[in-house]
Amino acid sequence: MKNTSQNTQQDKQTGRTYGGESAEERLARQRRQFMDAGLELFGTVGYRATTVRMLCKQAGLTDRYFYKTFSDTEDLLAAVYTESLDQIQSGVIAAINASASQQPAGDLIEAGLEAFFRAFENARMARVCWLEVLGVSPRIDTLYTSRIQQFADLLLDLGKSMLPDWRLSETETRITGIALIGAISQSALHWLLEDYCSSRASLISANGRLIRGLIGSLPR
Amino acid sequence: MKNTSQNTQQDKQTGRTYGGESAEERLARQRRQFMDAGLELFGTVGYRATTVRMLCKQAGLTDRYFYKTFSDTEDLLAAVYTESLDQIQSGVIAAINASASQQPAGDLIEAGLEAFFRAFENARMARVCWLEVLGVSPRIDTLYTSRIQQFADLLLDLGKSMLPDWRLSETETRITGIALIGAISQSALHWLLEDYCSSRASLISANGRLIRGLIGSLPR
């Protein structure tokens, strides 16, 4: 016999304070602990090798709280990925905007690349966002695609606003944006997989040349 | 009591013919069946979801023969990846060489890109080589990195031979090559994940412009 009591009874999701924290505060803290544990484990031992037990041990919580917030490890991966990419992305945008508002305006391409590769030096984030997230499931694939697309669109809009006579078709514009993201990503990925043995400056230089070359060869 | 007979006895790995096949022929056929099964399963349900049992069922063989040739599924993945990438790579090189030996010589960049994206339309191969192979293990990561590097080097050597005054440093040359591979890869990957909804021509066009732009902006 299911719980057939009044909804008013069920709806009291208030909970009560415990350990000096309200129910929402506890939930938020637990979520944060699992997010941190996810970034740590996904970014080191990898997503497929990470189990619920490991996450709980790392977070210092038990599985009950894991399932209270996330449906499974894939769910956590999506959350960690989203948060990490948000962070990287906003860092790049901020750096570009900061450079643009300088007097005189700085080199936006250089500034953006610099911010990106700096963020990428966080190996855990880099690993999660460019390695672990790939080939997990159709759902994660979709998330990955849409986020890359979003990042590309963001940069393209910025570029278009600075290059008044943009003549490429919508389709080619999107492909070009993704290709640029791919160029930067792949060189960054090799940087990571080779333990950052090249200098950041050389990565910025090579990718900067690529972008400037593209701009120079746009139809006019 | 173990088999303590003469080594000559153990060394007769000849086996005998069975079903009209010699021992080596059988082994080769079994290997091929598992390779095909691997490409099929890794390329559809994905590497992490593929089990030994599934591979055996797909190959129409039993696990005994799997372990006779491969140590584990990761071993098979490496073999399938290597074979698939070899195939794609040699196709691209062949197309470029064919175009170069035309009278008059064709557009090498166009020819290479055309061959690449045509090969990429094999979704199973594309998935294995650009999705499933990532983030599996350090060993596979190393394989991936070295193969991408090799592909980049191949194309760079070709490019350098056609651009006599190459002035980039060794480091920047390598990064640039990898970045170019990344640009092509990422646009191809999105093509795959979006079910090939763009036209091949638009991908070739966008990536061709990127490459030509780079060539135009090389130091001279």
Add this chain to the structure above:
DNA sequence: TACTTCTGATGGCGCTTGTCGTCAAATACC
């Protein structure tokens, strides 16, 4: 025809996983 080798089918072992239930202790409310 006898004997050996090879094959496919089946079942089982030990292990790990996700997931759930229980229970005593800690904490908060009245």
Add this chain to the structure above:
DNA sequence: GGTATTTGACGACAAGCGCCATCAGAAGTA
């Protein structure tokens, strides 16, 4: 202080995994 809720620790369960052993029958060999 008494009662209800929350917490952490622990164990248990079915399921699925890699891997191995067995065994009857097919295919070759003498």
